[in-house]
Amino acid sequence: MEKKPNRLIKEKSPYLRQHAYNPVDWYPWGEEAFKKAKEEDKPIFLSIGYSTCHWCHVMEKESFEDPEIAEILNNYFVPIKVDREERPDVDAFYMSVCQAMTGTGGWPLTIIMTPDKEPFFAGTYIPKEGMFGRPGLRDLLLTIRELWEKDRTKILNTAKHLVKALQEASRETQKAQIGEETIHRAFSELFSSYDEHFGGFGSAPKFPTPHNLMFLGRYYYRYKREQALKMIEKTLTNMRMGGIYDHVGFGFHRYSTDREWILPHFEKMLYDQAMLLFAYTEGYQLLKKDLFKQTVYEIVDFLKRDMLSPEGAFYSAWDADSEGEEGKFYTWSFEELKEVLDPEELELAVKVFNLSQEGNYLEEATKVKTGRNVLYIGKSYEELAKELGISEKELKEKLERIRKKLFEAREKRVKPLRDEKILTDWNGLTIAALSYAGKVFGEKEWIDLAKGAADFVLKNMRTENGLLLHRYMEGEAKYWGFLEDYAYFIWGLMELYEATLDSKYLEEVIKLQEIQIKHFWDKENGGFFQTPDFFTEIPVRKKEVYDGAIPSGNSVSAYNLIRLGRLISRSEYEKYGTKTLEAFSWEIANFPSAHTFSIIALDLIVNGTKELVIVPTDDSWRNLKAQLDKEYLPDLLILKKDKVIEKLSENLEQMKPVEGKTTYYLCRNYTCESPQIQSDKVLERIKGKGKG
Structure with missing residues (x-):
């Protein structure tokens, strides 16, 4: 029997469309869903994820494709699906709810709330059936349905109390002194969490966090601490030689599941490529290592080949899964390798890329070998060449022939889904990185790529009165721009100006910076809200400064404003930048290494420009x-x-x-x-x- 689509079939988001044939009667976030919930007096089941999220796929297969779960959701709830990349505002608020209620967060994010958007339950991935004393989704939904009917006062009180607490927390501001000593403490904290054996910070799972390396570069530049340079060198080298890097098609995977950078989580995100492009370019400037230069060129090759839209802007991401299996596209069985490579090439590939018959790729949940191999290089090219008794040049030539053969074979496989949303914020980061790398390496083509993406956003992702829009897909620009759209895109335009000295880009910076200040600035406490002042869809206007996988909108805004004020001698801009840092001074002072991009901005004030x-x-x-x-x-x-x-x-x-x-x-x-x-x-x- 042919499946009938639900209303998500009309959406542009690839993530929402993935759920269009679920038996769940999904609604997109919008007035229609909230009206239905009020009229029918039902709680809302909100599920937030994104198209390249592995556990989102798992929960869909287990629960949202299951007729029994669908029946419960359709009868007793109003189910809403949200793409967190389209609606980072919805995601940020309800993620803070989840963290407040459970102490953790992640995706898929599962929220149950009143028709007035007030949450009373939060969780992440929930299996259909319960285990080890934890309820499964089926039992949870039935319990909540019963509470909604029999003990609603308790639920409503919980929801109102939680929203009130989050509103009060958003208004609370504590101040602390920040200055040169904060910069030194940021370095000390990074040094203490640095993994001296494998590079990077902390243990598994390990994320690249390129802004930490960008901070360390500046720390070395200012204070000549050799250790900062060593941390950059080891981390950039080990990531590039590890399995987190795609040695066949280039570009970086999302993160490493182990501390050695070997076994990746396979999705590829545009923002990671942009920030790592910055980190490797600066790494090359500081250390002049050919490996870093090679990596820069390869990241750009990946962006041009696999992320560039025909219109000149950049797509969002590649999925981790293909054919229902994580990493299938990127990993190799020994038999597949034998078919593609001749015996001599296979022998070399086995030695260089640590391949084996039983495979080196472990199933994440069970840690059982899968018979498949992730390509990673545990040593430097210099060491390998010495061991093999050939020159480094000859080794690289042989490896390039192997790579091309593997790439051609891999191109014939079923590819993971590419999420073809164009996002203003992530394009802003990419414009910044391409402009900077193009300038450093004298590659006009890269600067032209940055220009193409910038011109696309300026032409297609703005309203008539100059306000940015967040997402473009299939000819449609939609959703008001968020703080990160302005912050990252302004950064991109500033780097593009520094690369070209074309004044039109600086003109646009000032127009956008004025809009950002007008609509996002917190007049009471300083700093920038994530959403504009004309936007009222979420119960709380959030302000964030923590630098997670990428820098926060506030830390980048402070950096932009300080630079812009000094560049054009307009002190009012620098004051906004300084006040932004002051607004979050308590958070920065208490945990400097979690705010390294804010420290990069602070450094410009403390040590000058x-x-x-x-x-x-x-x-x-x-x-x-x-x-x-x-x-x-x-x-x-x-x-x-x-x-x-x-x-x-x-x-x-x-x-x-x-x-x-x-x-x-x-x-x-x-x-x-x-x-x-x-x-x-x-x-x-x-x-x-x-x-x-």
Whole structure:
């Protein structure tokens, strides 16, 4: 019998569409669902996940495709499905509910709430049947149905008490002193959680957290602590050689399930590629390791080949699962390897990539070998070449031939789902990373890719009055932009300006920054809310500063505002950046290493910046710019005077060419040195000192 679709079939989100043929009568988040819940006096069953989430797939197969569960949900609840990547506001609020009620969080996120959106139950993945004294979904739903009918007062009191507590918590602000000592404590905390054997921080599961490495680079730049450099080198090297890296098709998987970076969780997210592109580019600038440069080029190859939409923006993610199995697309049985490689190549692949007949890939839940292999390299190319008695160049050439063969064979497999949503925030990170890497490596094509994505967002993901929209899919831009959309996209445009010195991008930065301040700024306590002031769908307007897998919207906003204020000499912007850090000073001071991107912003205030203003009369400045682009100078901002920039910046009028030649004004913390027409002297002055 042919399955009938539910109303999710009309949605654009790949995650919602995955559930369109469930027997559950799903609603998307919206007025229709809440109206039905009120009219029929039913609680709401809210399930939040995303298209590349492995346990979301498991819960769907076990429960949401099950007729018995569907019947219970359809009769006694109003079921709502939410894609957390489309609605990060809904996800953030109800995730804070889950963490408050259970002490943990994750996806799929399961919430049961009143028709007024007030939650009274929260959990994550729940199996259909109970085990070891924990109720399964079936029993839980039936118990809640009974309570709803017989003891509703208790449920409503729980819900109201919880929402009130979260509202009060969102208004509470404690302040603490933050300064240079906070920067040193961030380093000390990272040092104490650093894994000296395998790189990275903490134990399994291990996430890349590239912003930690970006902080360590700046810490080395300012304070010359060699240990910071060693931590960067080991972590970047071990991740690149580990199974978390896709040695066949490039790009990084989501995280490692073990501390050695060997066995990954296989989904590939756009934001990870962007942030790691930044980390490896800066790693190369600091350490000049060819491996890091190679990794940068390979990440860009992956982005161009597998993440770039025909319109020029970037898709969101690749699933971990294919053919109903996690990692099937990325792993290899020995038989498959034999079919693709000749005996000599297979022998080399076994040695280099740690392959075996019984397989090295363990089933996560049971830790049983699956007969499949993840490719990972446990040693440096130099060590391997020595062991094999060949040159490093010859080894790399042989491995590239093997890689190409494996890639061609793998392309014939059933591919995981690609989530083709275009998200403003994640594209912002990618624009920032491509602009920065393109500048450092002199790759104009990468800067053009960044331009293409930026121009797409500016043209297709804005309202007539300039407000950003969050998601674009199949010709439709939808959902008001959230804080991260503004913060990350402004960062992207600022990096694009620094790469091109094209003033139109700086103009857009200022327009968007003004909108962000107007609609997101907390006038009472400082800092930015996640949602704009005209948006009232969620019971609590949240403010976040914790840097998780990627930096928070507030930490990136502080960084943007401090840089922008100093770049165009508009102190009001820097004040907003400083006040943002002050608003979250208690959180930052109490756990600096969980706020490393805020510390990156703080460093600009504590240790200063250098601002170079170019007043051109010809194109001779380009040579100096190209030299500066290669250097690791995280405290340098460059502005090129033109008619547009003159209107944006307040103190450029007196900066004029000397002797009719291109002239350079080097300023530190709003104080400028005498004008200079010799570019080599400017280069010398800029490279002279880490502390501004």
